[in-house]
Amino acid sequence: MSNQSMKSQFLESLRSKQTGVRIFSVVLFVSVIAFVLYHGTKTPVMLTADGETTKIYTHATTVDELLTAQNIDYTKYDKVSPSLSTSIDSGMSIEWEQAKEVVISVDGNQSKVWTTENVVKNILEEANIEVTEHDLVSQSLDTEVGADNKIDIQKAFQLTLVDGKKERQVWSTSTTVANFLKQQEVQLGESDRVDKGLEEVITPNDKIAVVRVEKVTDVVEESVDFAIEKKNDSSLLKGKEKVVSEGKKGKVERTYSIVKENGKVVSKKLASEKVIKKPKTKVVSVGTKVVTANVSRSTEPSSGKEFYVTATAYTPNCAGCSGISAAGLNLRANPDMKVIAVDPNVIPLGTKVWVEGYGNAVAADTGGAIKGNKIDVLVPTTSKAKSWGRKKVRIKVLK
Known part of the structure; x- marks a missing residue:
């Protein structure tokens, strides 16, 4: 091949390469311009997803489109602000918080809720679950829910607690009597008892009674009655008694074991006793002398106190x-007996006497009006009593 031909081919090849370069440059330029134009028309927004904030550029026209473009798989329980239909504006802030499932157990009955709240109190309010100050919640209301996303609630109910003599209404979440007493800080003594079994399950409006049992020892000094000894005395009229020596009560120390329930004594037993002073027996003479009355008249005796x-x-x-004399004579059965009523301080009962105009008699009766130097003579009939009347007579006291 001639030099001229080779030169022509070289020039043609060079021109072809230059043309390709020019085309590539044009395509590259157009691509850069398109890229710049495409990205230059994106809207800048601040997206906060689960607490992390990122600045992004987007062609999305609504919040819904933006989240979809960011591959965020949101649900109806999630929290999106502003709303999904809100138009995108430059520089706007968008927040998305993913909801979590929380299990709430109320007295063993479970329910599940979806929420974006973290604080226990807010979760319960959102779930329309009301708790009182007496209810038992597994976590503090002002803290965030635990990692297991579970909240356990035991609802309190009211019942009556009788502790000894004190009765009050209380709230409880306990299930057994033992747990209830522990919750109420009720301590049981060694002898105390509860009216229900400690393992018995309590229910609303129950009444739990704690009986406070107290065992004490009481030492007291008590008097002891004296005995009475009676001795027959033939010098006393029958039916009469005379104290020879006065009795005196003794004293003994007794120890009692006492059981009290709620302050009231329910049992008192004698544990021991010790004699401190022995009682002194009272001695009494009992008259055995029988008085007889002479019904015959006799002449005036020659001797006697007159x-x-x-x-x-x-x-x-x-x-x-009554028909029975003070000395025990039956006057109605023997109306003719010679008996006079006397003042025993002047003429002792049982004394034999002679009465002027009446004869020999015995002092065997008394009377409310017979005081001092007065006597009342027994006669069988009212007419004879009227005939006797009232008169001063001479009397002799015989031996």
Whole structure:
């Protein structure tokens, strides 16, 4: 091939390469311009997703399109601000918070909720679950829910607690009597008891009674009655008694074991006793002397203490009379007996006497009006009593 031909081919090849370069440059230029134009028309926004904020550029026209473009798979429970239909504006801030599933158990009954809230109190409010100050919640209301996303609630109910003598209404979330007493800080003594079994399950409006049992020892000094010894005395009229020596009570120390329930004594047993002072026996003489009355008249005795008395008469059937004399004689059965009523301080009962105009008699009766130097003579009939009347007579006290 000639030099001229080779030169022509070289020039043609060079021109072809230059043309290709020019075309590539044009395509590159157009691509850069298109890229710049494409990205230059994007709208800048601030996107916060689950707490992390990123600045992005987008051609999306709504919040919904933006989230879709960012491959964010949101649900109806998620929190999006502003709303999905809101138009995109330059520089706007968009927040997306993904909802989580929280399990809430109320007295063992579980329910599931989707929420974007983190604080326990807010989660419960959103789920329309009301808790009171007496309810037991597994976590503090003001803290964030735990990593397991579970909230356990035990609802409180009201019941009556009787502790000894004190009764009050209380709230409880306990299931057994033992847990309830522990929750109420009720301590049981060694002898105390509860009216229900400690493992028994409590229910609303129950009444739990704690009986406070107290065992004490009481030492007291008590008096002991004296014995009475009676001895027959033939010098005393039958039916009469005379104290020979006064009795005196003794003293003993007794120890009692006492059981109290709620302050009231329910048991008192004598544990031991010790005599401190022995009692002194009272001795009494009992009269055995029987008085007899002589119904015959006799002449005036030659001896005896003599003095004058005012004499009246009465019958066995007089008003207020029992028919039995002070010395025990049956006057109604023996109305003709010679008996006089006397003041025992002047003429002792049982004394034999002679009465002027009446004869021998025995002092065997008394009377409310017979005081001092006065006597009342027994006659069988009212007419004889009236006939006797009231007169001063001479009397002799015989041996």
